[in-house]
Amino acid sequence: MSEQTLTLPDGRTVKVRLVEPEAYQPNPTNTNRGQERGKAALDKSLAQSGFHRGIVVAKDGTVVNGNHAYESASEQEVVKAWIEVEVEGDVGVATKRIDWDGADDPAAILAAIADNRVSELNFALDPEMFAASLEKLEVAEIDLPKEFYTPAEIDFQLNPVDKEEEEEPEDVLDADRYPLAIVLDWSTHKRWQELKEAMGISSDTKAFLKLMDSKL
Numbered sequence: 001m002s003e004q005t006l007t008l009p010d011g012r013t014v015k016v017r018l019v020e021p022e023a024y025q026p027n028p029t030n031t032n033r034g035q036e037r038g039k040a041a042l043d044k045s046l047a048q049s050g051f052h053r054g055i056v057v058a059k060d061g062t063v064v065n066g067n068h069a070y071e072s073a074s075e076q077e078v079v080k081a082w083i084e085v086e087v088e089g090d091v092g093v094a095t096k097r098i099d100w101d102g103a104d105d106p107a108a109i110l111a112a113i114a115d116n117r118v119s120e121l122n123f124a125l126d127p128e129m130f131a132a133s134l135e136k137l138e139v140a141e142i143d144l145p146k147e148f149y150t151p152a153e154i155d156f157q158l159n160p161v162d163k164e165e166e167e168e169p170e171d172v173l174d175a176d177r178y179p180l181a182i183v184l185d186w187s188t189h190k191r192w193q194e195l196k197e198a199m200g201i202s203s204d205t206k207a208f209l210k211l212m213d214s215k216l
Helices: 036-049 067-076 106-121 128-140 151-158 186-201 204-213
Strands: 003-005 012-018 063-064 080-086
Touching: 036 067, 036 106, 063 067, 067 106, 128 151, 186 204
Parallel strands: none
Antiparallel strands: 003 012, 012 080
């Protein structure tokens, strides 16, 4: 397809071209395996709003960010062509939707809500892929920032507790048991549920005790 060359203010050139819808390859080592409901939400969003965010591909054409969106768009044939822009990390690429008048356009509002929700619903970390990715970073002598994952969170992801483990009833109290009630706000409760899922524990009590025993 056609190609153009743009010149940046600093004199560097950027190549822009049209490529076929199936030009790229999904990342076989993607650490996010996705979830059934998340896939359904993503498909619905694409059907209603079209493709409204970009993907990032490596030099070899492998999708780095946006794998699930790319695959769903390909399945539904939502994207008729890709506009590929060759850049490095100091040049941003913005998609302007000319069919949305502004951020308060109902269609834009729906797309924004869907975008945030799909990110929540369609995330399921693959422990094996995650471990392999961490090994590659270690070989390259690149540290994973603790803002992404704390050491305790990495441990929870790589060493999940058997989810079929028999749970003890939490409503049984005796002389050696003491009730403990904690009120959490919505965001903290969401984080607590994520931590329990990462540990593979549904019991609040067992998750709390495991956290107490962890080296945070």
